[in-house]
Amino acid sequence: MTKLNELLIGLTIFFGIYGAITTRQIKHEVFEYFFFEIQILPIIMIIALGIYAVTTVLYRTLTFNDCKEAALELQTEIQEAKQDLKRKGFKFDE
Template sequence: MTKLLQWLFGVSLVGLVWAVVTFDLLELSLPRPYREVAWPMPLYLLVSFGCYSLATVGYRVATFNDCEEAAKELQEQIKEAKEDLRRKGLKM
């Protein structure tokens, strides 16, 4: 199953449960509060996921390591390499 199908499957499953509860399709005669909570649930989920995404990406951007040390080490090694290669007879 492709990822696209997995997503369609997941979304339709959630949608189905939501419709059953909200519109009482199976005539389960669920108490009113259930239906009132279920009705705006898709929007809540979407907004929460959006917030989660923004927070996660924001946190990861803020904590993205700047490898100053690695850059410095590389510069030094480049110098060392150039000298050594010249000694070994490399003509740049």
């Protein structure tokens, strides 16, 4: 099962139960007591998802590792390519 299928099944189950509670097809005193909170639950979940996404991106950006060896290797390959092109007659505007 793919992640998309898992997501769609989870959303279908959540909104099925959410719809049944908000249309009062499922009756319980707890649902009556917290009815307002249940009504705004999708908005709260969207806000929480946004906060999670922003913090994840910021954390991964701040903890990104530098690869100094790869950078040096890439710079030497660039220099070799420039020298090869100069031998073939290409002129650089540096």
